[in-house]
Amino acid sequence: AQKVTQAQTxxxxxxxxxxxxxxxxxxxxxxxxxxxxxxxxxxxxxFLIRRNSFDEQNEISGRYSWNxxxxxxSFNFTITASQVVDSAVYFCALSPSSNTGxxxxxxxxxxxxxx
Amino acid sequence: DxxxxxxxxxxxxxxxxxxxxxxxxxxxxxxxxxxxxxxGQGPEFLTYFQNEAQLEKSRLLSDRFSAERxxxxxxxxEIQRTEQGDSAMYLCASxxxxxxxxxxxxxxxxxxxxx
Numbered sequence: 001a002q003k004v005t006q007a008q009t010x011x012x013x014x015x016x017x018x019x020x021x022x023x024x025x026x027x028x029x030x031x032x033x034x035x036x037x038x039x040x041x042x043x044x045x046x047f048l049i050r051r052n053s054f055d056e057q058n059e060i061s062g063r064y065s066w067n068x069x070x071x072x073x074s075f076n077f078t079i080t081a082s083q084v085v086d087s088a089v090y091f092c093a094l095s096p097s098s099n100t101g102x103x104x105x106x107x108x109x110x111x112x113x114x115x
Numbered sequence: 116d117x118x119x120x121x122x123x124x125x126x127x128x129x130x131x132x133x134x135x136x137x138x139x140x141x142x143x144x145x146x147x148x149x150x151x152x153x154x155g156q157g158p159e160f161l162t163y164f165q166n167e168a169q170l171e172k173s174r175l176l177s178d179r180f181s182a183e184r185x186x187x188x189x190x191x192x193e194i195q196r197t198e199q200g201d202s203a204m205y206l207c208a209s210x211x212x213x214x215x216x217x218x219x220x221x222x223x224x225x226x227x228x229x230x
Contacts, residue, residue: 044221044222045206046221047219050217052216091158093157099214100170101146101219102160103219105157106157107156108156108157
């Protein structure tokens, strides 16, 4: 079965705190891709990152960083020094090995950053 | 490039009526996806087109749902005999490339309310 689990439904932090959003996935495929998308209050999903199953290097982009660990089937997302504008729903998604590229999304984590 | 557009943005209909939604992908994107998102959940894959060919349909897509992409450009999603359970946000996304792992660009969605 292909599945993505985001166990944290809602997280609330105070501005400048660091926060980690968890993502655990299930797949039997050896080749797959993982994604994170942000859905701000305006509603439109915004792409953040894509990672393939053969690349376990962590990635940092500004205040954002991602930790991919195949051994635990996790692809966690950390925001350093959070800001109010980071408030949104964040989705982790899995694209299995079929060539369609369809995304299997987790339930999402709502992040609220308070000033 | 104006991004993915969807029309209408909101649709209210009575149970039993037919509705049709339109999606205009980013020009020259050969891949087009439809997803459905209900409140508090992640988007769920409905169907996928590569150019004008519909190559995958989810089991979620009952016989009342039909999608087309007649010239490989815009796409329509029709729901016949709507039911209250069809109330959701319908999202369209597009991407390019030979393989299905590229970033998908999402439209703003069409929110359907079935009374």
